[in-house]
Amino acid sequence: MTNHTAVMPELGRIELVDRPEPTLAPREALVQIESVGVCGSDAAYYTVGYIGDWVVDGPIVLGHEASGQVVAVGAEVTRVAVGDRVAIEPGTPCRDCADCLAGRYHLCPDLVFLATPPHDGALTQRLAMDERNLFRMPDTMSFDEGAMLEPLSVGIWACRRAGFQAGDSVLVTGAGPVGVLAAQVARAFGASRVVVADVSDYRLDLAASLGFEVEKVSGETSHEAEFDVLLECSGAPDALADGLWRLMNGGRAAMVGMPKQSVELPLSKLNVRELSISLVNRYAHTWPTAMALVADGRVDAAAIVTHHFPLAATADALMLAKTEPKSMKAIIHPQR
Numbered sequence: 001m002t003n004h005t006a007v008m009p010e011l012g013r014i015e016l017v018d019r020p021e022p023t024l025a026p027r028e029a030l031v032q033i034e035s036v037g038v039c040g041s042d043a044a045y046y047t048v049g050y051i052g053d054w055v056v057d058g059p060i061v062l063g064h065e066a067s068g069q070v071v072a073v074g075a076e077v078t079r080v081a082v083g084d085r086v087a088i089e090p091g092t093p094c095r096d097c098a099d100c101l102a103g104r105y106h107l108c109p110d111l112v113f114l115a116t117p118p119h120d121g122a123l124t125q126r127l128a129m130d131e132r133n134l135f136r137m138p139d140t141m142s143f144d145e146g147a148m149l150e151p152l153s154v155g156i157w158a159c160r161r162a163g164f165q166a167g168d169s170v171l172v173t174g175a176g177p178v179g180v181l182a183a184q185v186a187r188a189f190g191a192s193r194v195v196v197a198d199v200s201d202y203r204l205d206l207a208a209s210l211g212f213e214v215e216k217v218s219g220e221t222s223h224e225a226e227f228d229v230l231l232e233c234s235g236a237p238d239a240l241a242d243g244l245w246r247l248m249n250g251g252r253a254a255m256v257g258m259p260k261q262s263v264e265l266p267l268s269k270l271n272v273r274e275l276s277i278s279l280v281n282r283y284a285h286t287w288p289t290a291m292a293l294v295a296d297g298r299v300d301a302a303a304i305v306t307h308h309f310p311l312a313a314t315a316d317a318l319m320l321a322k323t324e325p326k327s328m329k330a331i332i333h334p335q336r
Contacts, residue, residue, distance in 0.1 A: 029077055176234070
């Protein structure tokens with residue numbers, strides 16, 4: 001049986017190859033991959049070959065936002081069965097280190113994360129995954145929505161890291177996929193007000209269509225303190241500092257977007273407000289919540305999906321954000 005896989009053999013090139021069928025460990029299941037979302041990290045590895053300390057050194061398979069159907073199971077699998085439709089949590093921890101035992105499995109030093117060098121990702125027709133990384137989807141949930149539980153989990157974790165409380169007013173800077181999903185999470189969790197800010201009219205229009213108050217980012221910085229929580233999802237160099245000025249006393253910020261350069265903060269002036277700043281490194285224990293938010297309609301995960309590609313057009317999907325300004329999220333379908 002063929003197992004077509006989109007491999008990046010070198011920077012800026014994708015090659016479709018037929019890889020061997022994965023051999024299952026006792027607690028692994030074989031998943032027929034149906035939907036894979038393209039993340040900014042995938043595009044970065046494809047175009048420049050690195051993100052921070054993670055450097056592509058040799059051929060790699062991209063893609064970590066994935067869902068599919070179980071087609072075979074290992075000898076000791078009990079949590080999923082053949083035929084189950086599943087969303088995939090892409091990080092597999094060792095489960096035995098101090099971080100894992102403390103519940104911080106996403107910080108495991110031996111974490112195997114799909115499409116993070118040197119580990120291959122999900123742009124393949126069939127993928128072996130530990131059963132503990134698989135979450136059964138309700139029949140009403142599409143494979144595209146299942147794949148979007150990964151970026152949605154980033155939004156959930158951002159709210160948790162910011163110490164979000166029902167009734168908080170929230171500013172979300174960056175109306176990309178994670179920003180729009182994070183805004184929906186904040187609203188679902190009981191925010192009194194959610195404002196989404198960006199430079200893109202197209203993305204602001206999409207956020208507005210979901211019922212959010214939107215704000216066009218200009219060159220001027222407002223110092224009006226009117227929000228309890230800042231979710232910085234843009235990665236723009238000045239976005240965190242500018243957003244902090246807009247937090248009230250005791251305000252809390254979660255930094256999701258990572259600028260490529262160092263960030264300067266006016267700490268001596270902001271200290272009098274006793275603000276808290278938290279960094280966001282992926283997520284932990286979020287899939288059940290993400291599944292519930294989408295299943296009951298509190299989050300419209302499908303709203304951010306704008307383009308679809310077959311596996312053979314992976315290169316086009318990876319470049320979509322650069323070639324099509326009116327785009328949000330591309331989904332690659334390995335079975336097509």
